[in-house]
Amino acid sequence: MSSYVLENETLIITIQSKGAELCSIKDKGSEQEYLWNGDEKYWKRSSPILFPAVGSCKGKKYVYDGKTYTLSQHGFARDMEFSLIKKEENEIWFGLHSDEKTLEQYPFVFQLEIGYRLVANKIKVMWKVKNKDRKTMYFSIGGHPAFLCPLREGEKQSDYYIGFDCDEKVEYSLVNEDGLLAYDGNILPLEDGKFKITEDLFDKDALVIENYQAHQVSLLTSEKEPYVTVDFFAPLFGIWSPAKKNAPFICIEPWYGRCDRYDFDGTLEEREWGNKLEVGGQFDAEYTITIE
Numbered sequence: 001m002s003s004y005v006l007e008n009e010t011l012i013i014t015i016q017s018k019g020a021e022l023c024s025i026k027d028k029g030s031e032q033e034y035l036w037n038g039d040e041k042y043w044k045r046s047s048p049i050l051f052p053a054v055g056s057c058k059g060k061k062y063v064y065d066g067k068t069y070t071l072s073q074h075g076f077a078r079d080m081e082f083s084l085i086k087k088e089e090n091e092i093w094f095g096l097h098s099d100e101k102t103l104e105q106y107p108f109v110f111q112l113e114i115g116y117r118l119v120a121n122k123i124k125v126m127w128k129v130k131n132k133d134r135k136t137m138y139f140s141i142g143g144h145p146a147f148l149c150p151l152r153e154g155e156k157q158s159d160y161y162i163g164f165d166c167d168e169k170v171e172y173s174l175v176n177e178d179g180l181l182a183y184d185g186n187i188l189p190l191e192d193g194k195f196k197i198t199e200d201l202f203d204k205d206a207l208v209i210e211n212y213q214a215h216q217v218s219l220l221t222s223e224k225e226p227y228v229t230v231d232f233f234a235p236l237f238g239i240w241s242p243a244k245k246n247a248p249f250i251c252i253e254p255w256y257g258r259c260d261r262y263d264f265d266g267t268l269e270e271r272e273w274g275n276k277l278e279v280g281g282q283f284d285a286e287y288t289i290t291i292e
Contacts, residue, residue, distance in 0.1 A: 001081065004092055010121045011291060020082040020094035020114035022047040022145065025123065027291060034228055034291060036146035042247035043146065048078035049114055050142035051129075052106050055259025056179040057271075064107060064138070064268040071105050073179060074144070077112060091117040098132070109133040121291045129275075129283040137277040138268050140257020142238075143287055146249040147228050149197075149219050149241075157248065161194045162239065163218035163226060170195075170214065172207040172239075180262040181208060194224065199246075206240035208258060210273075217252045218292075225292070230254065232287035236273060254287045 001018040007028065014024040023046040025034040038046045053075040061068050080102075082094035093115040098108065110133070115126035125145075131137040149157050164170055169187050176182035188195050188207070201207075212235050218226040232254035240251045257273045268274070277283050 006118050008118045017082050019048055019078040036249040042242055042245055047145035050074040051077040052139040054140040054142040054255045054257040058260040058264050062268045108137045123289040126286045131277040131281045139275055142255035144251055144253050146251045147219055149250045158197050158199050159222040160197050161220035163194045163220050164214040165216035166214050167193050170209055172209045174204045176262055180260055182262045202241040203244050205243045206238045208238055210236040227292050229290040
């Protein structure tokens with residue numbers, strides 16, 4: 001595993017080749033860190049790439065072309081070594097190709113490319129999925145960046161706020177003990193687009209927010225000042241911190257796909273919010289992290 005650094009006049013970021021994972025975002029002037037450091041006490045990751053699944057398949061299995069495959073939660077890309085495609089002053093790209101090991105879990109020949117670009121106080125995270133197979137490919141992909149919250153010592157997470165680019169409410173679903181979508185119709189009430197974080201917000205795991213309800217989510221200090229904002233065009237997203245651990249970070253997760261429902265009984269092609277890529281096709285998506 002290798003680590004690579006990009007920096008400009010504002011930010012310094014570090015990316016590791018394992019999982020092509022962003023593992024540090026620092027303000028160049030103050031040296032303030034914004035990303036969780038991956039301490040296993042709470043969670044051993046910082047910003048994994050979720051591919052070719054987001055969340056869990058029912059029973060950690062799925063059916064494609066009459067055959068049953070086993071796939072772990074969030075897929076395998078986050079644990080694989082990516083190759084360096086190119087590195088420039090403010091941009092870097094990594095690549096992952098299917099191999100014999102991935103084909104045992106996921107029967108498609110693919111190329112996954114992950115890019116990071118620094119522009120002033122912004123980090124653009126870019127994904128390319130390429131179908132190199134001779135058949136239609138089905139997949140999900142998502143981000144999982146974990147941002148420090150609270151940002152300063154002596155403060156509590158419940159002093160902070162989550163901000164959305166919508167005004168009155170956000171409707172969300174929850175997962176059951178198997179990590180499957182089970183509880184719909186929950187409401188997060190907003191005041192001027194903000195929700196004051198409660199100590200029990202993540203007691204039931206992730207908040208799953210579907211149907212393009214928001215495209216911008218921020219973490220705000222106790223003074224209601226945003227310090228990190230995630231912009232995305234994804235149809236759904238998750239907000240998560242480890243359940244009942246009082247972990248000092250919150251993940252804002254743009255998703256193109258999600259876990260199965262508890263009663264799902266379909267095939268890979270029928271998974272909700274999944275993506276379809278024809279032979280020779282390419283899927284492009286991105287999201288942006290802004291350090292305020």
